[in-house]
Amino acid sequence: MATPLHPVFARTVRGSGPGLLLAHGAGGGIEANYGPIMEGLAARHTVVGVDYPGAGATPRTEGPLDLDELADQLVAAADAEGLDTFAVSGYSLGGPVAIRLAARHPERVRSLVLSATFAHADTRTDLVASVWQQLFEGGRHAELAAYLNLMTLSEPALNALTPAQVRAAADQLAAALPAGTGDQVDLVRRADVRGDLAGIAVPALVVVTAADPLVSPSLQRELAAALPAAEVAELPSGHLPFLERPQDWLALIDDFLARH
Structure with missing residues (x-):
């Protein structure tokens, strides 16, 4: 249905x-x-x-x-x-x-x-969102999660984490991405x-x-x-x-x- x-x-x-x-x-x-x-x-x-x-x-x-x-x-x-x-x-x-x-x-x-x-x-926000949308819709969720860690955390917050902690956070995020992410990011662009x-x-x-x-x-x-x-x-x-x-x-x- x-x-x-x-x-x-x-x-x-x-x-x-x-x-x-x-x-x-x-x-x-x-x-x-x-x-x-x-x-x-x-x-x-x-x-x-x-x-x-x-x-x-x-x-x-x-x-x-x-x-x-x-x-x-x-x-x-x-x-x-x-x-x-x-x-x-x-x-x-x-x-x-x-x-x-x-x-x-x-x-x-x-x-x-x-x-x-x-x-x-x-232009910059649209570029960021377009990569986000492409990675999500291409099923590249692990890469998207790593990208979002880079693009959402402040430099001090990111540098306070070890590479292993960043990878663990990305794994957790990749598993939790909402099904409507691509639709919502498309609206960001429009x-x-x-x-x-x-x-x-x-x-x-x-x-x-x-x-x-x-x-x-x-x-x-x-x-x-x-x-x-x-x-x-x-x-x-x-x-x-x-x-x-x-x-x-x-x-x-x-x-x-x-x-x-």
């Missing part, structure tokens, strides 16, 4: 309090990207996230992923949990998802937190929300991962500069703040949400 074009997205719900929606990154998932800080977020918020097609328990779609669909599915999850308004946290690919959500549903969004993210893929930015008036925090080899800090700062009500926080981390600096990342998000 064919997979439905629009599957039911698997939903994560934790905590109580004001609503906080989570949008995850490509090749990740709610647990993979937010698990290390979930308890802290849920201590003060009703946290709701959905896994994109091919991540977590959400089946793959037949066609290419669409930013509007991902944003609307996240709002539908908020509706199902009785949340009228909410903050939205977008990590990596989740940033364009969060921005599109705010553009499509401005009356629902109180604030945005955008981490390690971009408004569009520049996503462009630059036209949405000027119309977003809610407070926004842009967390720049300042040692990020995957999404360059300059591209992250470019996003912040185009948002009318953005403040910037620099985090000395590679592309995986939940791995390298989880408590610092949580503290930045908590402090911002407490003020907005």
Whole structure:
């Protein structure tokens, strides 16, 4: 039987309090990207996230992923949990998802937190993503995992590991790559929300991962500069703040949400 074009997205719900929606990154998932800080977020918020097609328990779609669909599915999850308004946290690919959500549903969004993210893929990001996509779709998952270690960890974090530890981490990652990785990375290459930015008036925090080899800090700062009500926080981390600096990342998000 064919997979439905629009599957039911698997939903994560934790905590109580004001609503906080989570949008995850490509090749990740709610647990993979937010698990290390979930308890802290849920201590003060009703946290709701959905896994994109091919991540977590959400089946793959037949066609290419669409930013509007991902944003609307996240709002539908908020509706199902009785949340009228909410903050939205977008990590990596989740940033364009969060921005599109705010553009499509401005009356629902109180604030945005955008981490390690971009408004569009520049030439460098597209090149990185194209290698990622080719290795995954070619079944070269061990090589892809080694490539992702190189392209996601900051130089200090990578150099703190021995070559044997890096190989072990790559083996673990290769076995855990979500089935929808290729589809999600394809959306990284196509996503462009630059036209949405000027119309977003809610407070926004842009967390720049300042040692990020995957999404360059300059591209992250470019996003912040185009948002009318953005403040910037620099985090000395590679592309995986939940791995390298989880408590610092949580503290930045908590402090911002407490003020907005």
